[in-house]
Amino acid sequence: MSAPPEKYLAEEIKRxxxxxxxxxxxxxxxxLFVAVSSTDYKEFMKYLAETMRITxxxxxxxxxxxxxxxxxxxxxxxxxxxxxRTSVPKDNPELDSVxxxxxxxxxxxxxxxxxxxxxxxxxxDLSRLILPEEWPExxxxxxxxYKAQQPEPVRKG
Amino acid sequence: MSKFEVPVGPQHPALKEPESFTFVVDGEHIVEVRxxxxxxxxxxxxxxxxxxxxxxxxxxxxxxxxxxxxHTTCYAQNVEYLYEKEIPPRAEYIRVIINELNRIxxxxxxxxxAGHEIGFDxxxxxxxxxxxxxxxxxxxxxxxxxxYAINTIGGVRRDLTSEATAKARKVxxxxxxxxxxxxxxxxxxxxLISRVKGIGILKPVDAIRLCAVGPTxxxxxxxxxxxxxxxxxxxxxxxxxxxxxxxxDVFSRVLVRVDETLEAISIIRYCLDHLPNGPVRxxxxxxxxxxxxxxxxxxxxxxxxxxVRSDGTERxxxxxxxxxxxxxxxxxxxxxxxxxxxxxxxxxxxxVLASIDPCFSCTDRAIKFIDSRKQKEWVWSHEQLxxxxxRKANR
Amino acid sequence: xxxxxVKWARTKSPWLVHFNTGACNACDIEVLAALTPRYDxxxxxxxxxxxxxxxxVLVVTGPVTRQVKDRIIRIHxxxxxxxxxxxxxxxxxxxxxxxxxxxVYPGLDSVVPVDAYIGGxxxxxxxxxxxxxxxxxxxxxx
Numbered sequence: 001m002s003a004p005p006e007k008y009l010a011e012e013i014k015r016x017x018x019x020x021x022x023x024x025x026x027x028x029x030x031x032l033f034v035a036v037s038s039t040d041y042k043e044f045m046k047y048l049a050e051t052m053r054i055t056x057x058x059x060x061x062x063x064x065x066x067x068x069x070x071x072x073x074x075x076x077x078x079x080x081x082x083x084x085r086t087s088v089p090k091d092n093p094e095l096d097s098v099x100x101x102x103x104x105x106x107x108x109x110x111x112x113x114x115x116x117x118x119x120x121x122x123x124x125d126l127s128r129l130i131l132p133e134e135w136p137e138x139x140x141x142x143x144x145x146y147k148a149q150q151p152e153p154v155r156k157g
Numbered sequence: 158m159s160k161f162e163v164p165v166g167p168q169h170p171a172l173k174e175p176e177s178f179t180f181v182v183d184g185e186h187i188v189e190v191r192x193x194x195x196x197x198x199x200x201x202x203x204x205x206x207x208x209x210x211x212x213x214x215x216x217x218x219x220x221x222x223x224x225x226x227x228h229t230t231c232y233a234q235n236v237e238y239l240y241e242k243e244i245p246p247r248a249e250y251i252r253v254i255i256n257e258l259n260r261i262x263x264x265x266x267x268x269x270x271a272g273h274e275i276g277f278d279x280x281x282x283x284x285x286x287x288x289x290x291x292x293x294x295x296x297x298x299x300x301x302x303x304x305y306a307i308n309t310i311g312g313v314r315r316d317l318t319s320e321a322t323a324k325a326r327k328v329x330x331x332x333x334x335x336x337x338x339x340x341x342x343x344x345x346x347x348x349l350i351s352r353v354k355g356i357g358i359l360k361p362v363d364a365i366r367l368c369a370v371g372p373t374x375x376x377x378x379x380x381x382x383x384x385x386x387x388x389x390x391x392x393x394x395x396x397x398x399x400x401x402x403x404x405x406d407v408f409s410r411v412l413v414r415v416d417e418t419l420e421a422i423s424i425i426r427y428c429l430d431h432l433p434n435g436p437v438r439x440x441x442x443x444x445x446x447x448x449x450x451x452x453x454x455x456x457x458x459x460x461x462x463x464x465v466r467s468d469g470t471e472r473x474x475x476x477x478x479x480x481x482x483x484x485x486x487x488x489x490x491x492x493x494x495x496x497x498x499x500x501x502x503x504x505x506x507x508x509v510l511a512s513i514d515p516c517f518s519c520t521d522r523a524i525k526f527i528d529s530r531k532q533k534e535w536v537w538s539h540e541q542l543x544x545x546x547x548r549k550a551n552r
Numbered sequence: 553x554x555x556x557x558v559k560w561a562r563t564k565s566p567w568l569v570h571f572n573t574g575a576c577n578a579c580d581i582e583v584l585a586a587l588t589p590r591y592d593x594x595x596x597x598x599x600x601x602x603x604x605x606x607x608x609v610l611v612v613t614g615p616v617t618r619q620v621k622d623r624i625i626r627i628h629x630x631x632x633x634x635x636x637x638x639x640x641x642x643x644x645x646x647x648x649x650x651x652x653x654x655x656v657y658p659g660l661d662s663v664v665p666v667d668a669y670i671g672g673x674x675x676x677x678x679x680x681x682x683x684x685x686x687x688x689x690x691x692x693x694x
C-alpha cells in the first residue's frame with residue numbers, strides 16, 4: 001500500500017533537506033506547503049525540477065507580511081499541488097529568479113515585481129507587466145501601506 | 158531583408174477586447190512577438206483584501222464573464238478548504254452540472270468566434286444560435302444567462318427543480334446532435350481544415366516547458382486536465398475522458414474543444430441521473446479559521462489557480478488569482494514566432510491568437526518586451542488585418 | 553431639411569462601433585448575442601463596424617481602466633458628428649463592482665459624454681436592444 005503522493009513527497013523533502021525545511025504541512029490530500037529560507041530557495045527549486053521532475057509552475061503569489069515579503073511559487077507534479085514559501089526583507093527585497101529552471105515562471109516573477117517590488121536576480125526582463133506606463137515608480141499596490149484610490153475623473157459625469 | 162514592426166490593436170481582431178500586440182516581421186514572416194496586455198487590469202486582488210468573503214464571491218465572478226462560474230467555484234472551494242468542511246453531495250453535483258454547462262457555452266462561443274476569424278460568418282451565426290439553448294438551461298437553473306451567482310461558501314444557492322432538469326435533458330439531446338454535426342464539419346470540411354491545419358504549432362516539449370494549460374496543452378499531446386490530475390468536487394466519481402489530440406496545431410485545438418463539449422454533455426447527463434438527495438448548502442461561520450489554501454479548477458480555458466491566506470478575520474489577508482489565459486501567453490508567443498523548420502505568416506495571426514481562446518480579462522497582464530530597435534512601422538485596424546488574412550487564405 | 557434627412561438616415565440605420573474598456577467580456581458577449589438570429593439587432597439596421605470613422609453610435613463595455621482612457625477618448629474624437637455614446641453594463645455606467653479600485657475610472661461618463669446607460673451585469677440582449685431603441689427614439693425626438 002503506497003503512501004499518498006503528498007506524504008511521499010513530504011518524506012523525500014525532509015530526507016534530503018533536513019533542517020533546511022523551516023515548515024512543512026500537508027493539510028489535505030494532494031496539498032503540500034513547504035517553507036525554506038531565501039538562501040536555500042534556488043537549490044530547493046532546482047531539486048524539485050531536476051530530481052523530482054516537477055515541471056509545471058501554476059503561478060507565484062507575493063504577499064506583504066509586514067517586515068518581509070513572502071514569495072510563493074505554486075507547482076504541480078507527481079500528483080501534488082506544492083506551494084513553496086520563502087521570504088525576503090521588505091527593505092531589501094531581492095530573491096534569485098528561477099526562470100532558468102522554470103521558464104514558465106517568467107511572467108509570474110514579473111507580476112510579483114510589478115505589484116510588490118521584489119527584485120528577481122537573473123530575470124531576463126523585469127519591466128512593467130500589469131500596471132499602466134504612467135504608474136509611479138516605487139509604488140507597489142499590493143503592499144499593505146498602499147491605499148487604493150480610484151483615478152480622478154477627466155470630466156464631470 | 159529589413160524588419161518591420163506591425164502593431165496590432167488595441168481593438169484586436171480575434172478578441173473583442175483591448176490589448177496590443179507588436180509583431181516584428183521579415184517580409185511576410187513573423188520573427189518576434191511582443192504582447193502588451195494590461196488594459197484589463199482592474200486591481201481585483203487588492204479589492205479582495207478590503208471586502209468580506211461573501212462580497213468577494215461577486216467580485217470573483219466578474220473576473221471573466223465567460224468562465225464566470227469556474228472562478229466562483231475555485232473561490233468557494235478555496236474558502237471551504239480553510240474551514241475544512243465538506244459541502245453536501247447534492248451541492249457538489251449541481252456545481253459540476255453548472256461548470257460543465259459553462260464549458261459548453263464557452264466552447265461553442267469560441268467555435269463561433271473562430272469561425273468568424275476564418276471567414277465563416279455563417280458558422281458563427283449557427284453556433285451562437287445553438288448556444289442559446291445552453292443559455293436557456295442556465296437561465297432556467299440559475300436565473301441568469303451570464304453571471305449565475307449559483308455558488309456560495311458552503312454550497313450552492315439554488316436547487317434544481319424538476320422542470321429545469323426535464324428541460325435540461327431535452328436541450329442536451331438537441332445540443333448533442335448539433336455538436337456532432339459541428340464535429341463532422343470540423344473534421345471534413347476542406348475549406349475550414351486548410352485554414353487551421355499546420356498553423357500555430359506548439360510542440361509538446363515547448364507546451365510543457367512554457368507551462369501551457371487547458372485545451373492549448375491538450376492539443377499538443379499532453380493529456381493534462383485538472384479534473385483528472387487534481388480532482389475536485391465530484392469529478393473523481395464521474396466517468397469521463399480527458400480529451401487530447403497530437404497534431405499540435407489550431408486544428409487540434411478545434412477538435413479538443415468540440416470533443417470536450419460532447420464529454421461535457423455526457424458528464425451532465427450522468428450527474429442528472431445520479432443526483433443525490435439532500436440539502437444544497439451548509440451554514441458556515443462568518444470568519445474562516447486562519448490558514449492558507451490552494452484551489453484549482455479546470456476552467457474552459459484551462460487550469461485556474463487561486464490561493465488564499467486568512468488571518469481569521471472576515472476579510473482575506475491575501476487572495477491571489479491566476480486565470481488560465483496568462484498561463485498560455487508564453488505558449489502563444491512561441492506559436493507565433495517563426496523557427497528554422499516552420500514559418501508563421503501575418504495572415505495567420507488572427508486565427509492563431511484565437512486558438513488559445515484568450516480571455517484577456519482573466520489575465521489582464523501587459524507583457525512588455527522592450528524594443529530597442531525601432532524601424533519602419535505601420536498600424537493595421539482590426540478589419541484590415543482580417544481582410545488581409547482572408548485574402549491570403551483565398552490564394 | 554438636410555439635417556432632417558441626415559437625422560432620419562441615422563435613425564433608420566445606425567452603425568455601431570463596439571469598444572471594450574477593460575470589461576470582463578460578459579457585456580461583450582451579450583452585445584454580440586444581440587446581433588445573432590434570436591435577438592437580431594440588425595433588423596434596426598444596426599451594423600457593427602470596426603472603424604470609428606464610420607460609426608454613429610459608440611457602444612462601450614467595461615470599467616474604463618487607466619491604460620484604456622486615452623484610447624477611448626481618441627476613438628470618441630475620431631467619430632464624426634453627430635455621434636452618440638452608449639454605456640453598456642454597470643461597469644461603464646458607474647464602475648460597477650470595480651468602483652474604488654485603483655486602476656478603474658468611476659464610470660464612462662467621467663471620461664467621455666454618455667447619451668444612454670444600459671444597466672445590468674451583464675444586461676440581457678433584450679435590454680441592450682431596448683437601450684439602443686430608446687437611444688434612437690431620443691435622436692428622433694431631437
